[in-house]
Amino acid sequence: MAYSITNQCVGCDLCRPQCPTGAIKIDNGQYWIDSTLCNNCEGFYPEPQCLLTCENDTPVPYQAKKGRYKADVRPITSPEIFSNGVNSPFASAIAIWELCNVLTQRRSLPWQQETDNNLYYKRSVKQGRNKIAFRVTDEASLNAEAVLDGLDIRSACMHLIYAAYATNLEKPWEEEIIINDRQIEEYLGLDKRKDLSKIAKLALIKELAQQPCQIQVSLEWAQQGRVPGFSVEWSHLWHMQEIQHHFQEDDMGCRHLVGLTFRVKAGKWSQHFLNQQGYKEGNSFYQYGSLPKSLLAAVMRLWQQHEGAVRMMLWLLFKTKMGLEQRITVPTLMRVAYGADKIAQISGDRESRKRLVRAFENDLEALSHYGLIPIFDPLTYPTEIQPLWARLQDIPDDAESALEFWVNDGSKDRRLTDASPRGKWSRLMNARILYFELPEGWEHQAEKEKKKQRKVSKPHTVTSIADRMSLSSEQIHIARKDLGLSQRKLAEMTGKSQSWIRDIERGRFKVKSEDLALLQRALGQA
Template identity: 60%
Template sequence: MSYTIYQNCSKCGSCLPHCSTSAIQRDNDGEFWIEPGLCTGCPDEGSQPECVTRCPTQSIVPLPAKKGRYKAIERIVPSPDIFSNGTNNPFASSMVIWEGCNLLTSASILPWTTDLNGKFYYQRPVKQGRGAMIFRLAAELESTLSASPDTATESIFDVRSACLHLIYAAHAVALERPWEQEFIITDGQIERYLGLEKRKDISKATKLSLIKTWVRQPCQLEVAIDWPQQGRVPGFTLPQERLWHLSEIQHHFQKDESGYKYLTGLTFKIRAGNWSEYFLNKRGGRRRETFYQYGTLPKFLLTAVMSIWQQHIGAARMMLWLLFKTKVGRKQSITVPTLMRVAYGAEKISRASGSREERKRLLRSFENDLEVLHHHGLKPQFDPVTYPPEIQPLWARLADLPNDAEEAIAFWIDDGSSDRRLTDSSPRGKWNGLMKARILSFDLPPEWALPLAKFEQKKQRKIAQKHRSKLKPMGLSGEQILKARKKRGISQRALAQMTGKSQSWIRDLENGRFSAKPQDQAILRRVLGLS
């Protein structure tokens, strides 16, 4: 049972230090209120919670169930909705965002270390170790952890907070200068992005409490960057700073006729950290002074992660990792050990290598998680050489099962008469085979694949254009021909006669309307005495 603070509160604050769940909060006007999603009613403290007994005005009372619909409330105008086309939206996809996403989904399986002051940090080398990104936890989060990194990082972040991290990255792309400009999002927008508006099994108070937690967690990561020179872009160093700045949370309340106050909405003001000046800078990217790195965020991915995170956390981690990996190269092959490290961590793979039972459990989880990816449209294409059918998951081997009943009977008869049947147990050495196996690529849903295909075509055109410009021989320019002709005192008509061309051809060539063919350039060089 949740409690609330009635309107006769004297604002003395006696209740605040006795709330074990931090549900009692103070708004901008100095009034106290209780967040229903955090209040548990303290059932272990006897007949009444301690905050109730400590209140001198008896203002803390049980919160009655809200009657009627939530009314519309006045808010500041939020930023325009993302996913305006209903399927996908550009988002910032630099390595900073990628590693931030990995931390939010996999904090418990990544190799954290402690510095001389006992503070946790995670270091990610970049550019073959020539630079590094160091991630740390914000002070308010660090203070709640134990001393050992092995146990402290068990439950730092909720996997679903990675979805908010990606939503921030999509909003930041819409800004011209995201390191200076804020974007505003509301609980209603977040509900639509994550598919929460369809969840009727969760109360409004619980939704608001969860959203508030998810919104805060990406903003509790700090990063310091030492980036080496890359091509024409000079190297740079950024001091430790928050990945995202949560500058303000606005709480919107509604009072009923009896004077009980209910939380009905939230509005958040957020700004990207200074990393965006170097990785999400349009003007600097055009001048080759900084980077402007973006990808495509499919809307279904957010709702898929929200639906599978609890039962298939490995699949959720792989799905979010592939969001960035496919941008690097959709057709790049991926080894099975790499996918397992992403989904379960290196330590779990190491334990499985030495324990048969651990190995069986890990293989079962991996094959189930691959099936979940396949169900959501990310279909793995197994390498027939390193990942043959005999060690592929059963669901993949059953892909050729006919839908027609008679054809299916014939299929199973043929399978039963073969030396090796689909339902036979896995062969000996399957684990060792998987440690060398590869997945050639993942077939992606159309709303994900089409923007990637366009991006790859654009990339290939740029590469081809650059390659052609390198191969193109240094030809004679119109200006060179004009200077050489005047230096030798030759008129256009005379040069035309000497080269067997028309005077208009010489005139257009000197005016730069076209370039001479290689054989004509050879003649011009000989006649004009050019080397």
């Protein structure tokens, strides 16, 4: 049973030092008990210490607030992100990417211990020319190991929300981001969670909002073009300036927490990587990408059952910023999803490898359901070692076509549902994914990069008729997406099956000249 404090409290401060869980807090000179921390002193004392020490009997058993929450006056917040309801610009510099990896991979990264017992993780960038390092905490009152173990993968969502808000500021290292619990609830999809009470949502939001602010960064950057070299000593990426609690009193005079407002400021890194004026003058960077709103809700939905998928999803958010044509090896994705140490540990254990492959294929399927569809390299990642869910996608929707498909499949030496061949692990270690099809909200930045590439002037060359008529699988995929056509619709327009269009886009075989003419007419490129 938790307790709360009525308005009869005189502020003698006898109870607060006795609370073993730190649940008794002071806000604007008034005492209140955080019901999510109060546990009736179980495991510490036989009786609640606040009851024993209080001379006015102000602690009373906690009762959840009844009725609706009254409208209250709160500080004006920063302008909303996701103004179009789909995506928002966000700071995507290397410091932001790496902190996202720290929050998601946690113990999977190679942490080292300093002499003062702080933990740090470092890596080189640009073939060793630049260095970036992260430290869990510099506060002696906090245990670095405990902080690292307590990191919640969902805190990466708050980190990205801060990064999106920072792009709205002209000087984010000087200006504050003001955001409240109502906005965060909507961004993370918590407003639809009917299984969580208001106090539980507030406790979760407060925890997730603070975790990105517990990490420090150190940067050593060499000169790059006109931008001079610079260094940033240990500094927080995000400074939590203030957490403002909003209360309402019930008929008994007990204060109930009904809202939170956070004031956050970007660290020194933003002066070098998110500096609009410096970028115009050529002495700083201004690096940003596109943050899909659906990504945040997906992370909040998948984090328990598909943590590996969440890690890959957040990693791909930054990887796809570099362009659609990114060849990604399976070992790279596995290291992102499960950590390099785990991959090394199971390399000699056949059963562990099988379990990891099943987990990897399930996580890829979770990504596919979200809309991040892997396009497998037909040479290194052929059909026989692809996940079963990927092979089943080739089944036509039409009943007659599906029957013909299964009849043909049954007559082959190797059928679709056959078990994976021997040596699958070794083949996967050499397999690649050509790219990922991107869901709505992700394509904005990738298309922007393509338009930039198209604007680059190229020397005039004489091309043959065959060259002009050829269409690569990627060109077909992009042209179809640009026209807003589904694979099924394009199949109807060309008189082909949906699986034929899918195989063409995956590069499984080359288009014949007569079929190429059909595709060009359907795609408006004749």
